[in-house]
Amino acid sequence: MTNTGMFFRMLFSAVFRRRSRAVMAVVASLVGAATLFCLAMICIAVPQQMNEEMRAYGANLIVTPTASGADGKAGIDSAMVEHTTEMVATKGSEKHATYRYENVRVNAAPYVMAGIDTTEVRNLNHHWVVDGKWPSAGKVLIGRDVADAMGLEVGGRITIGYRASDNTSTSASTNSGSSSSSSSDEGTGSANAGTEGATSGQQTQDGRVSSDIMDTSGTEFRVSGIVDTGGSEDSIIYATNDDVTKLTGATRGVDVIEYSAGTEDLNALVKSINAMTSMHVKAQPVTKITSSDTRIITMLQTLFWIVSLVVLVLTLVGVGTTISSIVSQRRNEIGLRKALGASSAAIGIEFYVESAMYGLIGGLLGTAIGYGLAQWLCVAVFSRSISFNWWLAAGSVVLAALVAVIASIPPVHRATRIDPAVVLREE
Amino acid sequence: MDMLLELDHISKIYGDLHAVDDLSLTVPQGEWLAIVGSSGSGKTTLMNMIGCMDTPSKGSVKLEGRKLEDLNAGQLADVRKNLIGLVFQKFYLVPHLTAVENVMVAQYYHSVVDEKQALEALEKVGLKDRAHHLPGQLSGGEQQRVCVARALINEPKLILADEPTGNLDEKNEKIVLDLFRQLHEQGTTIIVVTHDALVASCAEREIMLNHGVLVGEKWNDEKAREAYEAAGGKPASTGAQVEGAQSGETAIGFADPTKAAKTGGEE
Numbered sequence: 001m002t003n004t005g006m007f008f009r010m011l012f013s014a015v016f017r018r019r020s021r022a023v024m025a026v027v028a029s030l031v032g033a034a035t036l037f038c039l040a041m042i043c044i045a046v047p048q049q050m051n052e053e054m055r056a057y058g059a060n061l062i063v064t065p066t067a068s069g070a071d072g073k074a075g076i077d078s079a080m081v082e083h084t085t086e087m088v089a090t091k092g093s094e095k096h097a098t099y100r101y102e103n104v105r106v107n108a109a110p111y112v113m114a115g116i117d118t119t120e121v122r123n124l125n126h127h128w129v130v131d132g133k134w135p136s137a138g139k140v141l142i143g144r145d146v147a148d149a150m151g152l153e154v155g156g157r158i159t160i161g162y163r164a165s166d167n168t169s170t171s172a173s174t175n176s177g178s179s180s181s182s183s184s185d186e187g188t189g190s191a192n193a194g195t196e197g198a199t200s201g202q203q204t205q206d207g208r209v210s211s212d213i214m215d216t217s218g219t220e221f222r223v224s225g226i227v228d229t230g231g232s233e234d235s236i237i238y239a240t241n242d243d244v245t246k247l248t249g250a251t252r253g254v255d256v257i258e259y260s261a262g263t264e265d266l267n268a269l270v271k272s273i274n275a276m277t278s279m280h281v282k283a284q285p286v287t288k289i290t291s292s293d294t295r296i297i298t299m300l301q302t303l304f305w306i307v308s309l310v311v312l313v314l315t316l317v318g319v320g321t322t323i324s325s326i327v328s329q330r331r332n333e334i335g336l337r338k339a340l341g342a343s344s345a346a347i348g349i350e351f352y353v354e355s356a357m358y359g360l361i362g363g364l365l366g367t368a369i370g371y372g373l374a375q376w377l378c379v380a381v382f383s384r385s386i387s388f389n390w391w392l393a394a395g396s397v398v399l400a401a402l403v404a405v406i407a408s409i410p411p412v413h414r415a416t417r418i419d420p421a422v423v424l425r426e427e
Numbered sequence: 428m429d430m431l432l433e434l435d436h437i438s439k440i441y442g443d444l445h446a447v448d449d450l451s452l453t454v455p456q457g458e459w460l461a462i463v464g465s466s467g468s469g470k471t472t473l474m475n476m477i478g479c480m481d482t483p484s485k486g487s488v489k490l491e492g493r494k495l496e497d498l499n500a501g502q503l504a505d506v507r508k509n510l511i512g513l514v515f516q517k518f519y520l521v522p523h524l525t526a527v528e529n530v531m532v533a534q535y536y537h538s539v540v541d542e543k544q545a546l547e548a549l550e551k552v553g554l555k556d557r558a559h560h561l562p563g564q565l566s567g568g569e570q571q572r573v574c575v576a577r578a579l580i581n582e583p584k585l586i587l588a589d590e591p592t593g594n595l596d597e598k599n600e601k602i603v604l605d606l607f608r609q610l611h612e613q614g615t616t617i618i619v620v621t622h623d624a625l626v627a628s629c630a631e632r633e634i635m636l637n638h639g640v641l642v643g644e645k646w647n648d649e650k651a652r653e654a655y656e657a658a659g660g661k662p663a664s665t666g667a668q669v670e671g672a673q674s675g676e677t678a679i680g681f682a683d684p685t686k687a688a689k690t691g692g693e694e
Contacts, residue, residue: 001531006531006535009528017524339507340513341505341533341536346536419480421475421480
């Protein structure tokens with residue numbers, strides 16, 4: 001047997017033949033590693049989850065046609081929608097919805113009608129409270145204010161008239177412009193864009209324009225549902241794109257694209273879109289959602305890191321106390337080894353490696369338990385599972401071993417200064 | 428005759444207490460010396476100083492001609508592992524290592540581990556069949572024999588034994604003393620600290636301490652004494668000016684301590 005072999009024989013004997021002591025040290029490391037790994041996993045998972053949750057509250061980026069476009073009334077055609085979406089998608093995950101706004105008349109009073117893709121809008125705006133169903137062919141979704149003003153309920157009928165004169169080029173371009181400016185403040189650009197554009201320069205009440213023109217002709221739709229957001233969406237009538245095309249008798253591009261972009265640097269994305277002047281679109285971040293999103297995530301992360309730091313210190317104290325107790329129980333053995341000619345460094349190395357081993361075993365078990373805990377917490381709180389992070393796990397095991405070694409430095413340092421004479425002092 | 432150990436007016440002082448008081452002593456290579464005295468007489472303190480585990484407050488210790496006070500901690504550790512084999516009253520075996528591993532620990536710190544040699548050492552003390560037992564599975568006598576095997580594994584020039592039979596019954600005491608006898612016959616220098624008359628009487632020479640002061644010296648082997656004196660060896664002495672101290676160049680004889688000191692008068 002070589003001396004290295006003897007070193008490991010002594011090490012394994014100390015760990016496995018003194019199981020009760022070893023278990024104490026391993027448990028101390030295990031508790032620390034499990035808590036830290038669980039916190040770290042949540043620290044990573046929660047912001048991701050929060051980001052997704054926050055993005056469910058609507059768009060964080062709005063794209064509108066520029067006033068200098070070839071034809072403001074033409075809107076953004078489907079090819080440009082696709083191109084813009086590709087640009088957003090290259091920077092991260094994305095969800096989007098398009099809106100085509102038209103000024104219509106209901107019982108001679110002007111309203112804003114939005115042509116939408118139901119699935120897109122529904123996926124983007126999880127926070128919309130819809131009483132009834134989303135619009136489909138021949139059925140419209142009306143805002144709460146519209147429903148209240150006209151005494152409409154789900155299943156009721158509504159006659160919507162379209163006049164080309166209500167949708168002049170000037171009106172359309174104003175529509176787009178105001179959508180951009182208001183969107184950045186309110187975060188509900190599409191609705192504002194429609195309402196403000198349609199009511200430019202006129203008195204409004206409950207989202208409709210006072211008018212004395214009594215013309216009630218138009219197409220009849222059934223009310224599939226009533227949407228209640230507490231925002232400007234409440235004064236809009238939503239129909240499918242096909243129904244709007246049929247009603248207006250014209251096909252054109254959309255007025256607004258709303259994005260829920262998963263990019264970490266939204267402003268860079270906005271700049272890159274705006275830099276492409278040939279696209280004739282203007283991008284703007286919805287600052288309210290973005291900043292609150294970031295603030296909450298930062299606060300949560302800070303909180304978790306502070307808790308992690310406290311746990312790390314407590315682990316250090318716990319492991320330190322345990323190893324200190326183990327070392328003090330072995331004072332006679334240390335004295336004996338010195339009496340046999342061991343140097344302080346040799347004894348120190350033996351104890352540090354032994355401590356590292358406790359930390360390693362505790363770290364491995366603790367990381368596994370910590371993952372189980374983090375998984376359980378995420379399923380219980382967020383209803384989603386988290387994937388195992390191998391880098392974090394390796395870091396956790398190494399940290400556990402490191403903490404055990406650092407914690408053992410003071411007691412081992414004290415122990416290696418033991419005068420070997422203490423072993424022989426008892427008469 | 429070469430002097431393996433030379434103590435020159437050494438004292439160990441703790442505050443006002445002189446644990447060892449101005450002792451001069453020479454021990455030649457191959458001698459078996461017993462240091463006797465009651466508890467608290469300074470025997471173990473003296474042994475610690477000889478074994479490089481403590482340093483004298485005054486005076487000088489020479490081992491194989493090297494002054495120990497000139498050596499640093501690392502060099503003292505080297506002297507311990509190369510020259511000295513230690514046997515303790517309480518055995519001090521590492522509890523989580525088997526008998527053979529305990530012997531191998533001494534090899535590990537000395538030079539190279541050799542399990543076969545360690546087993547041979549255990550065979551020499553009659554414990555080959557118990558080599559893979561933990562100390563907790565061995566009797567007191569067996570543990571002490573492991574301790575002796577560990578002390579002799581590196582073939583030290585000096586065996587220092589502190590009350591080696593203090594925790595043993597008569598049968599095991601005899602086994603251990605026989606082992607010492609064999610080592611002595613092989614030329615190993617043995618210094619035994621004891622207050623057991625039987626153990627002390629096995630030594631060639633005895634010195635007695637009382638409260639740190641040398642109070643007597645006697646030879647149990649006349650031939651050894653003659654050889655010692657012929658080689659220029661002088662009786663041990665103390666510079667302490669207290670009544671009964673052996674301060675001159677003439678040895679003061681003393682009666683062997685009886686086992687009553689240990690057993691409380693049962694014998």
